[in-house]
Amino acid sequence: MGSLRKIYIITGAFFAALLLGLVAFTTWYTVDESDQAVILTFGEVDETITEPGLHFKMPWPVQTIEKLPKETFSLQFGYEQKDGEIKEYPEDTKMITGDENIVLADLVVQWKITDPSKYLFNSDEPEEILYNTTSSALRSIIGSSKIDDALTSGKAEIEADVRELLSTLIDKYDIGISVLAVKLQDVELPNKEVRKAFTNVTSARETMNTKINEAKKYENKRMNEAKGEKDALISNANGEKAARTERARGDVAVFDKLYQEYKKNPDITKERLIIETIEQVLPSSQIYIMNDEGNTMKYFPIRSLEKEQPKPKEEGAGQ
Known part of the structure; x- marks a missing residue:
């Protein structure tokens, strides 16, 4: 009877130790940073764990853990x-x-x-x-x-x-x-034949795009040059406009002064204008001031006298 009791005690102690060990080793688990876990209670999903670290649960077979990676x-x-x-x-x-x-x-x-x-x-x-x-x-x-x-x-x-x-x-x-x-x-x-044909098409398309880009680049260059030429022409035109305007104002001022003189002595001014016009139209002609009295025509040889006048000596000559 005593030996039977001893057997029961040993058996009970063994199962108790086994239960304690089961509890000790199945009530905690760890989740790595690269993992996520699912807690199953009697095979049914109870909770999803995504936080890494040490976690606790009910012992097996009440709750079990399924781990899955978080990686891509x-x-x-x-x-x-x-x-x-x-x-x-x-x-x-x-x-x-x-x-x-x-x-x-x-x-x-x-x-x-x-x-x-x-x-x-x-x-x-x-x-x-x-x-x-x-x-x-x-x-x-x-x-x-x-x-x-x-x-x-x-x-x-x-x-x-x-x-x-x-x-x-x-x-x-x-x-x-x-x-x-x-x-x-x-x-x-x-197949290779069709593949080669499409490769040629692709190459031709790339060449076309390259040519289009080059043409656009050239177009932009010429547009910029044309714009610069346009601005230069406009600037020159504005300058010419201003110059002509100033010349016109000067001519108007000269005309106003001539007109004032003309009002004072119309005959002299008229003769002066005639002489100046002849000089402009016939620059190589000689002008004579003549005095017609009766039958004899007399004139004053202005050009001859100008030619006979000695030229002034240059400084330092003959020394």
Whole structure:
């Protein structure tokens, strides 16, 4: 009887120690800065923990912990890169554009878990849902785009449209993840001949844009030069206008003075004006002052006297 009691005591002590150990080791947990946790009470979501540090809970099996990373994940659509090697899946990337051309398009989707409880329990394979939704969104946008846009200048717009549609679908599926970014990796044609033709088209378009930019640059240069020439002409015209105005004012002043003299002695002024006009019209002619008295015409030889007058000696000459 005593040995049986001793067995009960040892067994009870063992289970008590086991229970105490279970309580001691399952009532606390830590959450790293890069993690987030979900507390499950009898398998049902009770609370989401995002703050890092030491936390406490009820012992197992009452409450359990599921930890998920906060990091940003990359979904590679159409290819897989491992250990520096790239494996392509052309059956996933082949799609038809809006103008009925075939292209191969692959991309990368940046995403993260924003609601751990929904990520764990709203779907069995949330990443597979994301992959299939990405395929659907990309095919939908490529299917409404022209091949020229998909291969050249329309990639940024396609990326934005894919991200918007993908985010809308993921929110509708409510699987606890958010799409952060979408980046097209390659959009190309399925064979080399067509690819080369489009490469030539792209090169020609770039050459065209270069020529247009050069033409605009030359146009701006010539416009600036023309503007400078216009300003110079306007400035010269204004200067000529001012000069002519001043000359006209001077002529008016001279005319006013002549008119005043004319009023005082009209005959003398008239003769003076006639003589000055003759000098201007016939600059090489000689002028004689004549006095006609009867039959004999006499004149005063002004030019001859001017020629006979000795020229003044220059200073220092003959010394």
